[in-house]
Amino acid sequence: MKSTAKLLSIMLLVFSINKCQAQSINGTFYVFNTDWTPAKSFDNCTYFMQQIMISDSEYVCRYYNKVGPMMKQESYKDAALTIPNGFFCWYNTKGKIDSSGWVRNFKKNDKWDYFMGDSVNATYYDEYDNGKYLERKSYATTSDSLEKDSTQTEAIFGKGVKDWSKYIQHNLKVPNRLASNFKAGTYKVTVCFTINKVGKIINPYLKQSVEWSADESVFDLLSNSPDWKPAIQKGQPVYFRQQENISMNLN
Numbered sequence: 001m002k003s004t005a006k007l008l009s010i011m012l013l014v015f016s017i018n019k020c021q022a023q024s025i026n027g028t029f030y031v032f033n034t035d036w037t038p039a040k041s042f043d044n045c046t047y048f049m050q051q052i053m054i055s056d057s058e059y060v061c062r063y064y065n066k067v068g069p070m071m072k073q074e075s076y077k078d079a080a081l082t083i084p085n086g087f088f089c090w091y092n093t094k095g096k097i098d099s100s101g102w103v104r105n106f107k108k109n110d111k112w113d114y115f116m117g118d119s120v121n122a123t124y125y126d127e128y129d130n131g132k133y134l135e136r137k138s139y140a141t142t143s144d145s146l147e148k149d150s151t152q153t154e155a156i157f158g159k160g161v162k163d164w165s166k167y168i169q170h171n172l173k174v175p176n177r178l179a180s181n182f183k184a185g186t187y188k189v190t191v192c193f194t195i196n197k198v199g200k201i202i203n204p205y206l207k208q209s210v211e212w213s214a215d216e217s218v219f220d221l222l223s224n225s226p227d228w229k230p231a232i233q234k235g236q237p238v239y240f241r242q243q244e245n246i247s248m249n250l251n
Contacts, residue, residue: 027050027051027052028050028051029042029048029049029050029051030048030049030051031044031045031047032046032049034046034047042066046065046066047064047066047071048064048212049063049064050062051081053079058075058076058077059075059076059077059078059081060075060086061073061076061081064211064212067181068211069091069094069095069209069210070206071090072089072091073205073206074088075103084103084105085103085106086102086103087100087101087102087203087205088101089205089206091206091209092118094118095206095208095209095210096115096119096120096207096209097206097207097208099112099113100113100205101125101126106131107130107131108128108131109129110127111127111128112125112126112128113125120190120208123138123139123140124137124138125139152231152232152233152238155230155240156228156229157226157228158226167225167226168221171221172218172246172248173220174214174217174248174250175216177211177212177213178210178213178248181211182250184250184251185249186247186250187210187214187247187248187249187250188208188210188246189206189209189214189215189247190207190243190244190245190246191204191205191218191222191243192204192207192242194241194242195228195230195239195240195242197230197237197238197239198227198230199228199229200227200228201228204223206218207243208245210248214248217248218246221246
């Protein structure tokens with residue numbers, strides 16, 4: 001696997017330039033030329049970035065090809081995008097996740113996953129503690145601590161899987177931009193998210209990106225979702241990680 005992950009000092013380079021921006025109900029958009037200099041307009045750009053304010057201390061940036069899958073997602077503590085903090089992920093040219101992990105105030109922290117080939121299942125991960133590398137482990141010989149065990153009940157939407165499927169069916173929108181730029185067929189977005197202890201969806205990210213408008217429809221679907229019933233372990237609510245394949249059909 002040739003990883004697309006870069007050192008944080010390299011990732012920050014793009015923010016040292018002046019940026020062209022446009023406001024949107026879904027955040028602020030910045031457009032770039034092939035060499036990452038500011039483009040004059042979206043029509044003339046090669047790449048663009050969508051900056052979303054999650055809270056006063058959380059800003060998520062998603063980079064895209066003008067028409068095509070996501071390239072990377074970054075998180076920052078400040079609106080000026082100078083303090084990397086939160087979840088980062090990179091994608092290959094097909095839009096499949098290549099590597100991902102957590103940053104705390106510039107420093108790698110916790111688990112960093114790496115994916116082989118076109119699989120959306122991580123092959124191995126590195127563990128960090130506030131920037132200090134600890135060890136590398138293979139998923140073939142370890143288990144994820146967030147996976148359920150014999151004492152855990154999964155998070156549930158409504159009365160179960162059928163209710164969640166109905167919610168997706170009734171609320172997922174196939175965007176015009178996808179239909180205008182892609183031929184007939186089925187396009188799948190693979191999204192991961194965490195259901196917290198009070199049943200709210202947090203920290204969504206993609207393992208398979210299609211293109212911006214399709215991805216955005218999935219993110220909107222999650223942000224507008226009613227609360228889930230949280231997972232329970234040993235009688236107490238716990239965080240629960242969920243992965244979904246959401247398909248869009250173009251006739």
